[in-house]
Amino acid sequence: MRVIGGLIQALAVALVLALTLGTLAAVAWRAEEAPRLGPAEWAAIRFTLIQAALSAVLSVALAVPVARALARRSFPGRSVLVTLLGAPFILPTIVAVLGLLAVFGRNGLLSVLLVLLGLEPVQIYGLHGVVLAHVFFNLPLATRLILQGWLAIPAERFRLAASLGMGPGEVTRVLEWPMLRSVVPGCLLVIFLICTTSFAVALALGGGPRGTTVELAIYQAFRFEFDLGKAALLSLIQFGICAVAALAAWRVALPGGFGGGLDRVVERWGIGSFWLRAQDAAVVVLAAAFLLVPLGLIVARGVPGIGSLGAPVFAATGRSLAVALLSALLTLVLGLALAELAQRRRGRYAAWVEALAALSIAVSPLVIGTGLFILIFRLTDPVALALPITAVVNALMSLPFAYRAMAPSLAEIETVYGRLGDSLGMRGWARLRYLVLPRLARPMGFAAGLAAALSMGDLGVIALFADPDRVTLPMQLYALMSGYRMEEAAAAALLLLLCSLGLFWVFDRGGRLRAGA
Amino acid sequence: MRYSIIATALFAFAQPALAQDKPVLTVYAPDYFGSEWGPGPAIEEGFEARCDCDLEYSIGALLPRLLLEGEDTKADIVIGFNTDVTKRARETWLFAPHGQDNASLDLPIEWTDDIFLPFNWGHTAFVYDTDRVENPPKSFAELLERDDLKIVIQDPRTSASGLALLLWVKAVFGDEAGAAWKELDDSILTVTKGWSESYGMFTDGEADMVLSYTTSPAYHLIAEDDPTVKAAIFPEGHYFMTELVAQVKGTGQPDLAQAFMDYILTEEFQSTIPTANWSLPAKMPEAGLPDGFDTLDMPEKALFYDENEADALREPALAEWLEALS
Structure with a gap:
């Protein structure tokens, strides 16, 4: 068993390395001339860093009060809200942009409202628009990751704090602050990295070439200039940004160390004051409105066309579901393998595993797709493998979030129960089955749900090479738009949203049910 | 549950295991082209009815893929180029002349290219x-x-x-x-x-x-x-703006590829263009344009x-x- 476990870990590391650095090397190898970076590229790098940093800080800063309110309050609809929070993150960018513009655009709800009140309409295009869109995408993710941290504080600690007569302020300092110190840096990191690879959203809401990111420059180098050297160099710069950010986050993060508990439902004391309740209610209502109104408009746009969707869209939906499930499974295996590896080897080595797990966000799907194509087209037909390749690449894209969700919990489990497990001689499968998996069920469910949903909505590498008889739902959505069928495209977007949310809900709920058992 | 997931996944990825005796003509096309809502299906049906062959689209990025594959490309035909990539595509020397009469085209500009043939504009x-x-x-x-x-x-x-x-x-x-x-x-x-x-x-x-x-x-x-x-x-x-088609010089199916090039400017092909591609035919069909186009x-x-x-x-x-x- 130990041998098999080690083998899986080695394979996971090899796969991640091959798909990230390997594909990049393949692209660089096919480059014809030494690349040159002009002022336009440097401007793109600057803009990328600024918008990603702002987006990450704002998303996390807003997520902390939302997560705290969700962690310490229960109200009807709370679990539905927590599920719906996953939705913005998994929307295809084009759908999300149109949804956001329906609220914040020139003729959006908000502008209409402001004009009715005699005020100026909102001007959304610019850096603030880019940041707004990225907060829309990532606030929910940040909220979920931080909520995960809150729920991981054992109930016994809050009980003890209450019996010691601690008020909300002291609970924050003694329990919540250390938890945030351990969770927030990783959370900032992932969101920063997601935003560095943003492209279509940044351009559309940035209001023009001011919103140029590195990823756009990579796309331009690939699709329009076919300058592989420049594409590889720009990708390397993205890697560099990622590596620096990952190491910085690792240095700042501190392990929580709350000690063991009995996995009880958290009960809270001393938070019943009117002021605190009103504050939490306001936070939840505002966040929900910010996230759910655009979603509601996406649903409203999609409903009229839903009857006109034909068999090709449903067939594509089936294929996308299959890709999503495979991708979720693979994400769990990869995430668990790497988290286990980082746990086993502490110190500097663990930081490298951490960086490896974050690496895949920094690689442009275009680089992975092109690199894979270069590596395999002489051996086999990449088009025939388009769907499995999509599933693997999607798993890689979800790995950083899955790792983020699982690694802290795994570390906690090993710190708290590890010695007990050792003394009982629990090893290999038994340890995984009886000690680790039951306690990891909640983050695993979340990770699998996220991976499945993300894969469902990803256009990904399949846009580079595909068989028209085996396309995915996001591809059909784009094809409908190209054929002017905007109403059907909106309906396909709704279908995609429902499938993604459905997958997320099933896995996430599955995880939570097991955790409660 | 677990097994049914795996079964579904395998089913979705399985290749259709049909015996294919007919020769295959591989056509690289942009992604919109091959979809149900693009011109691809009508063209495939029309050509297969006359060639006794199997036309297969492979969709995705055209030029990057051709540049990577070079001489080893699996394409027999590439359809859907824009004029902004023809220079780069021409310099690959992968393409053969189209063999059609440029003078028969109904374009607002003079067309003299003997490699890249417009099929709509x-x-x-x-x-x-x-x-x-x-x-x-x-x-x-x-x-x-x-x-x-x-x-x-x-x-x-x-x-x-x-x-x-x-x-x-x-x-x-x-x-x-x-x-x-x-x-x-x-x-x-x-x-x-x-x-x-x-x-x-x-x-x-x-x-x-x-x-x-x-x-x-x-x-x-x-x-x-x-x-x-x-x-x-x-x-x-x-x-x-025009979209172009060209045949690959090193194709294993030179007769089929040429037959496809000969099909481009036919009445049948050109009359599908207006309502399948929402653009103008490169060669005006005898019957003219569908109702509505004349009012544009x-x-x-x-x-x-x-x-x-x-x-x-x-x-x-x-x-x-x-x-x-x-």
Whole structure:
């Protein structure tokens, strides 16, 4: 068993390395001339860093009060809200942009409202628009990751704090602050990295070439200039940004160390004051409105066309579901393998595993797709493998979030129960089955749900090479738009949203049910 | 449950294990082309009825894939090139002459290329909705002066239509193109990666006008029975856009590939173009255009740079654009 476990870990590391650095090397190898970076590229790098940093800080800063309110309050609809929070993150960018513009655009709800009140309409295009869109995408993710941290504080600690007569302020300092110190840096990191690879959203809401990111420059180098050297160099710069950010986050993060508990439902004391309740209610209502109104408009746009969707869209939906499930499974295996590896080897080595797990966000799907194509087209037909390749690449894209969700919990489990497990001689499968998996069920469910949903909505590498008889739902959505069928495209977007949310809900709920058992 | 998931996955990925005795013609096409809502299926059906072969599309990025595959390409035919990549594609020396009579084409410009054959065409145009824009600009110069209209365009660095706009502005304003972009900047709501995002923003009412094609109104008129979508026609002229097809020199199916090239300009192929591709046929069918197309507003003058001129203009024009809009 130990041998098999080690083998899986080695394979996971090899796969991640091959798909990230390997594909990049393949692209660089096919480059014809030494690349040159002009002022336009440097401007793109600057803009990328600024918008990603702002987006990450704002998303996390807003997520902390939302997560705290969700962690310490229960109200009807709370679990539905927590599920719906996953939705913005998994929307295809084009759908999300149109949804956001329906609220914040020139003729959006908000502008209409402001004009009715005699005020100026909102001007959304610019850096603030880019940041707004990225907060829309990532606030929910940040909220979920931080909520995960809150729920991981054992109930016994809050009980003890209450019996010691601690008020909300002291609970924050003694329990919540250390938890945030351990969770927030990783959370900032992932969101920063997601935003560095943003492209279509940044351009559309940035209001023009001011919103140029590195990823756009990579796309331009690939699709329009076919300058592989420049594409590889720009990708390397993205890697560099990622590596620096990952190491910085690792240095700042501190392990929580709350000690063991009995996995009880958290009960809270001393938070019943009117002021605190009103504050939490306001936070939840505002966040929900910010996230759910655009979603509601996406649903409203999609409903009229839903009857006109034909068999090709449903067939594509089936294929996308299959890709999503495979991708979720693979994400769990990869995430668990790497988290286990980082746990086993502490110190500097663990930081490298951490960086490896974050690496895949920094690689442009275009680089992975092109690199894979270069590596395999002489051996086999990449088009025939388009769907499995999509599933693997999607798993890689979800790995950083899955790792983020699982690694802290795994570390906690090993710190708290590890010695007990050792003394009982629990090893290999038994340890995984009886000690680790039951306690990891909640983050695993979340990770699998996220991976499945993300894969469902990803256009990904399949846009580079595909068989028209085996396309995915996001591809059909784009094809409908190209054929002017905007109403059907909106309906396909709704279908995609429902499938993604459905997958997320099933896995996430599955995880939570097991955790409660 | 676990097994059914795996079974579903395997089922979805399984290759159709049909015995294929017929020769296969592999056609590389852009992704929109092969979909149910593109021209691909009608062309496949029409050609298969006469060739006793199996036409298979492989969709995705055309030129990057060809450049990577080189001589080993699996393509017999490549369809859907834009004129902005033909120079690069020609220099691969992968393509053979099309063998069709260029003089028989019905294009607004003279076509002399013996490798890349146009199969449809149109012009770039700013499209608007008459319900929302009652007083459309009557010339490009007027569009620059107007400050009451918000337009959405595509990025010339990521989209063929965006690049066509760049060349259009260059053709109309010449050395003054940079200044023209500066004037237009106030009217540009935003720039998108591709045409779909822009058009979505237009149909959602976010933008007053969208960079699209002179033939776009035909879709709304014919498929949706909606006569309110129009293209603003400018006397300065509109940029000519065409999509091209070529056959691969090293194909294992030279006869089939040639038969496909011979099929392009036939009555049958060309008459599917208007309503399957929402553009104009490269060679006018005997029966003319479908009802509705004749009512479209068309410019009198087509502007066009050949691939060498366009290649020389691209970088300086892009620099001008970036400078004016940043």
